[in-house]
Amino acid sequence: MAENGSREAIQERNYLALQHPVNRIKGIGAGLQRQLATLGIETIEDLIYHFPRRYLDRSQVVPIRELRTGEEVTVVGRVRQVSERKTARRHSLLQVSIFDGTAYLVGVWFNQPYLAERFQVGMEVAFSGKAQYRFNQLQMVNPAYDVISDPEEVGVETIHTGRVIPLHPAGQKLSAAMLRRLIKRALDEFGELPDPLPASLISRYRLPSHSQSLREIHFPSGLEQLKQSRKRMIYEELFILQTGLAIRRHRIQADSRSHPHAEPGPLVEEFISSLPFLLTKAQRRAFQEIAEDMSRPHPMNRLLQGEVGSGKTVVALLALLLTVENGMQGALMVPTEVLAEQHFRNLTNLCGAMERPRFALLTSSTPESERRRILAETAEGGLDVLVGTHALIQREVDFHRLGLVIIDEQHRFGVRQRVLLQEKGEHPHYLIMTATPIPRTLSLTLYGDLEVSLLDETPPGRGAVETVVFRSEEREGAYEIARREMARGRQVFVVCPLVEKSSNSEAKAAQSEFEALRRAFPDRRIGLLHGQMKKADKDRVMEEFRQGRTDMLVSTTVIEVGIDVPNATVMMVENADRFGLSQLHQLRGRVGRSGHDSFCLLISDAESDEAHRRMQVMRDINDGFSLAEADLELRGEGSLFSERQSGLPDLRLSRLRRDLPLLQRAREDAFRLVREDPELREEENRPLLREVRRRFSPHLDWLFYT
Ligand code: ADP
Ligand code: MG
Numbered sequence: 001m002a003e004n005g006s007r008e009a010i011q012e013r014n015y016l017a018l019q020h021p022v023n024r025i026k027g028i029g030a031g032l033q034r035q036l037a038t039l040g041i042e043t044i045e046d047l048i049y050h051f052p053r054r055y056l057d058r059s060q061v062v063p064i065r066e067l068r069t070g071e072e073v074t075v076v077g078r079v080r081q082v083s084e085r086k087t088a089r090r091h092s093l094l095q096v097s098i099f100d101g102t103a104y105l106v107g108v109w110f111n112q113p114y115l116a117e118r119f120q121v122g123m124e125v126a127f128s129g130k131a132q133y134r135f136n137q138l139q140m141v142n143p144a145y146d147v148i149s150d151p152e153e154v155g156v157e158t159i160h161t162g163r164v165i166p167l168h169p170a171g172q173k174l175s176a177a178m179l180r181r182l183i184k185r186a187l188d189e190f191g192e193l194p195d196p197l198p199a200s201l202i203s204r205y206r207l208p209s210h211s212q213s214l215r216e217i218h219f220p221s222g223l224e225q226l227k228q229s230r231k232r233m234i235y236e237e238l239f240i241l242q243t244g245l246a247i248r249r250h251r252i253q254a255d256s257r258s259h260p261h262a263e264p265g266p267l268v269e270e271f272i273s274s275l276p277f278l279l280t281k282a283q284r285r286a287f288q289e290i291a292e293d294m295s296r297p298h299p300m301n302r303l304l305q306g307e308v309g310s311g312k313t314v315v316a317l318l319a320l321l322l323t324v325e326n327g328m329q330g331a332l333m334v335p336t337e338v339l340a341e342q343h344f345r346n347l348t349n350l351c352g353a354m355e356r357p358r359f360a361l362l363t364s365s366t367p368e369s370e371r372r373r374i375l376a377e378t379a380e381g382g383l384d385v386l387v388g389t390h391a392l393i394q395r396e397v398d399f400h401r402l403g404l405v406i407i408d409e410q411h412r413f414g415v416r417q418r419v420l421l422q423e424k425g426e427h428p429h430y431l432i433m434t435a436t437p438i439p440r441t442l443s444l445t446l447y448g449d450l451e452v453s454l455l456d457e458t459p460p461g462r463g464a465v466e467t468v469v470f471r472s473e474e475r476e477g478a479y480e481i482a483r484r485e486m487a488r489g490r491q492v493f494v495v496c497p498l499v500e501k502s503s504n505s506e507a508k509a510a511q512s513e514f515e516a517l518r519r520a521f522p523d524r525r526i527g528l529l530h531g532q533m534k535k536a537d538k539d540r541v542m543e544e545f546r547q548g549r550t551d552m553l554v555s556t557t558v559i560e561v562g563i564d565v566p567n568a569t570v571m572m573v574e575n576a577d578r579f580g581l582s583q584l585h586q587l588r589g590r591v592g593r594s595g596h597d598s599f600c601l602l603i604s605d606a607e608s609d610e611a612h613r614r615m616q617v618m619r620d621i622n623d624g625f626s627l628a629e630a631d632l633e634l635r636g637e638g639s640l641f642s643e644r645q646s647g648l649p650d651l652r653l654s655r656l657r658r659d660l661p662l663l664q665r666a667r668e669d670a671f672r673l674v675r676e677d678p679e680l681r682e683e684e685n686r687p688l689l690r691e692v693r694r695r696f697s698p699h700l701d702w703l704f705y706t
Contacts, residue, residue: 011194018045018190025186032182035174047186049652050179051217052166055226056126056146059163064138065102067131074128075105075140076148084116098125105131105138107145118175124148126165147175164220183218191215196691197236198684201669207232217653231662234654238663241649242670243680243688244696245448249671250678252301252449258427259328259403261294267325267356268318274352275314277459283311286453287318290431293451294322294404300429303447306455307624308435308589309462313346315455316406319431320347320385324357328403329378330385333392335409337363337535338542342563343408344387357384362391365535406431435589436582439628441656444663446648463569465592465622467600469576469615478572478601479520482552485570485599486524491545492552493590496574507532513574514554521552529555566594570601577606577614581631584618610634632657649695 017024022044023033041047062073077098084094094109096119107127109115119125129143146167168183170176195202195210202209208216208229216229264287272279279287286304293300306312320330332347334340344361351357360374360383377383381400386392405428438447470478482492496513510530517526527541527550545553546565553568571591576584584602591598604615614634621627656663673685680689 007192008194010192014190014193018043018048018193020044022047022186025182025189027185028182032174035171036182039169039171039174039179044186044190047183048190048214050168050183051653053169054167055220056148056165056167057163057223058165061126063102064098064100064105067105067138069132069138070130072128072130074126075131076100076124076126077105079119079121079123079125080104082116082119082121084113096125098127103138105140107143108139108141110142118147120150123150123177147177150175150177164223164226166218166220168218180218187215187218194687196240196688198673198688200684201239205235207235210236230653233652234659235662235666237651237654238659238666239670240688240692240695241445241651242448242663242667243674244649244692245445245667246671246674247678247680247692248449249301250674253298254678255299255427256297258297258299258429259326259401260297261291261322261326261328261403261429263295264291264318264322265325267354268321270354271318271321271351274354275350279314280311280455280457280459282306282455282457283315286315286455289451289453290315290319291322294319294429299427300431301450302431303438303443303450303452304431304433304455305438305452306433306435307458308586309458309593310435310455311459312408312433312435312455313343314350315453316408316431316433317347317350319404319406319429320357323404323429324384326403328401329381329383329399330357330404330406331392331399331402332385332387332406332408334387334389334407337365337389338538338563339408340387340389346564347385347387358382359385359387362386362388362397364389364391366391402426402428404429404431406433408433409435435586436624436628439625439632441632441660441663444667445656448667461595463592463595463597465588465598465600467588467602467619467622469602469604469619472603472605475603478603481599481601482570482572483521486521486551489567490569490596491548491550491565491567492570492572493568493587494552494554494572494574495587496554496556497578510554510556517552517554524551526550526552526554529553531556563590564593565590568593569596569598571599572601572603574603576602576604576618577611581614581617581627581634585624585627588618 021033021042022028022036023030024044025047028036036042036047039050041050056074056076058076060074061076064075064077067073067075075098077100079096080099081097082095084092087093092111092113094112094116096107096109097104098107105127124147126146126148127140127143128145129140131138131140133139147170148165166180168176168179170179191214192211193214197207197210201207207213208225210233213229213232216225217233220226220229290300290302290304293302304312304315316332320332323330332343334343340361340363344359348359351359360377362371362374366374374383374386375396375398378386379398379400386397386399391397407430432447432450443452468478468481486492494513494517496509507530510528514526514528527545529538529541533541541550541553542563544550546563548567569591571587573579573584573587579587584600588600591600600618602615602618604611606612606615617627617630617634621630654663674680677685680686680692
């Protein structure tokens with residue numbers, strides 16, 4: 001008992017120490033502290049959770065005497081000599097020779113003299129690469145290298161004698177060996193930590209403890225132990241994430257202060273029968289799901305997902321009408337002014353001659369007097385639906401009775417902005433629309449607190465879009481297609497990305513593209529649009545294109561967010577490799593909106609393999625979902641969670657795609673746990689609650705707000 005108690009006391013003390021700066025660890029002074037900071041390691045926690053990048057399995061290491069030239073191998077030996085000199089052509093040449101008890105091998109680097117500092121005689125190092133005989137020596141040119149131990153370590157307790165050698169991400173001055181020593185020290189002092197996982201799960205899956213796993217990941221006692229420990233930590237990481245999402249979902253559903261809406265009535269019906277088309281099956285199903293959610297006393301929290309052109313706007317409008325019919329107001333927030341205006345125009349057009357709802361548009365360029373009138377009417381309830389940019393979340397905006405919040409293209413807004421708009425109502429219903437297909441991995445995480453409605457059917461009468469990739473010297477081929485389409489009376493979008501960040505160069509790039517196109521298409525009317533133009537000029541240029549008074553519209557990326565011109569059948573993208581796949585797919589979605597077959601022409605001189613592959617993927621994959629999966633494959637998901645604004649804790653070890661089965665299991669377990677103990681009040685779940693709060697800490701308002 002007493003022993004148990006003291007162990008808990010130690011765990012408690014260590015847990016609290018995690019936030020302290022690394023210099024609390026014995027032997028870490030100001031100098032080391034600075035060097036660690038360059039690796040992003042500031043607290044004891046950062047150091048303890050600085051996991052190895054990879055491992056070297058000693059059984060895979062080849063004795064130098066036995067290696068075969070020309071084959072990719074890893075060798076490990078002690079540094080015997082480091083020499084640096086100039087070649088006849090005044091290049092610098094670094095040679096590091098190592099000996100492994102069987103033979104010598106020389107690592108050779110050209111023109112990287114700074115590497116000399118990294119090697120010292122007596123160090124144990126690993127070189128990986130292909131060896132060859134040159135000048136009577138066995139050499140490896142530019143090998144990948146890792147420092148396994150440095151001379152200071154000789155005589156000190158060795159921590160790398162095991163079969164599996166951890167290789168921690170190291171820095172310029174801080175070798176992997178040094179880091180490993182510091183981590184060892186940190187673990188000895190603070191590595192005994194409370195286990196956030198409930199005991200029942202630990203025993204169900206026979207998991208090693210948190211502390212033991214930490215130790216094994218840093219200093220594996222064997223491959224099997226390493227595997228089990230990594231798996232446990234990955235599960236833990238995903239479980240904590242899912243617990244946060246489950247808590248959020250639970251809170252929303254437990255909140256019974258929303259306004260339950262009645263079933264769709266005359267306003268909705270009038271609208272549906274006034275439409276010049278029939279709703280698709282997918283649209284009807286989505287609206288039904290939405291109306292059901294809104295009939296409950298807790299807020300809807302739903303994602304409406306569908307490709308560009310799948311008809312999300314109509315569904316959004318149906319939801320808005322439902323809220324208006326129930327005596328409440330709606331807000332539609334979008335990321336850009338262009339998009340806000342377009343939505344506003346679409347909504348008012350779709351409602352045609354109907355008396356309600358009364359719409360208004362609020363952006364930062366709304367004139368002051370009008371703005372004041374809109375604000376007053378919104379507060380009094382004279383307006384039914386407010387469409388706008390983030391201007392909607394400013395403090396002065398005050399709704400009479402906000403019943404429904406809709407956000408379009410939510411990935412451009414942070415979680416925090418979502419919450420700000422929701423706070424303007426009394427627990428309003430909430431709908432997010434996105435045209436970015438969300439792969440399964442993300443619908444389980446980034447959007448894991450939301451219910452999902454999918455528009456998986458495009459309205460009838462859409463033409464096919466063919467994607468063709470051109471190198472810039474083949475651009476005449478792309479022009480040919482554009483010329484032919486314009487001769488048929490169709491219109492052409494040309495998008496050129498910002499090559500540099502400055503706004504000056506934006507204008508210049510767009511301008512020079514414009515000039516080039518004028519020369520290539522002397523008999524066509526061409527419009528130019530870029531971010532540096534005055535708003536009135538932009539509006540005029542877009543209006544001319546929309547009305548077909550220009551044949552071609554050259555622009556920087558602004559049209560990406562969606563101007564709708566059904567007569568446009570060509571989307572030509574310059575420097576296409578500078579765009580992400582999902583952006584390109586969005587651009588492509590701008591054409592093929594009428595019955596005419598359309599073209600997406602990608603011009604790219606990309607040299608890198610990755611860029612080539614991306615262009616191929618664009619050419620071969622038309623379906624947004626497969627494309628999103630392919631994108632995730634190419635880019636990795638690091639980019640998703642590095643964005644602080646995602647509102648989710650960073651994943652240190654997990655890779656969502658690779659770990660999908662674990663993710664699903666963690667999700668089931670977490671949601672079950674939260675169903676049974678929604679506030680995590682039971683003794684066994686306390687450490688978990690604390691960890692969830694800590695890992696989500698900058699975003700607690702999102703997690704715990706309803
Ligand atoms: P999204 O917002 O998903 O990109 P929109 O709602 O803007 O798509 O719809 C694209 C176009 O399709 C609009 O012109 C819209 O009027 C039209 N549309 C929407 N639903 C249908 C339907 N069921 N049948 C025919 N056309 C539709
Ligand atoms: Mg849309």
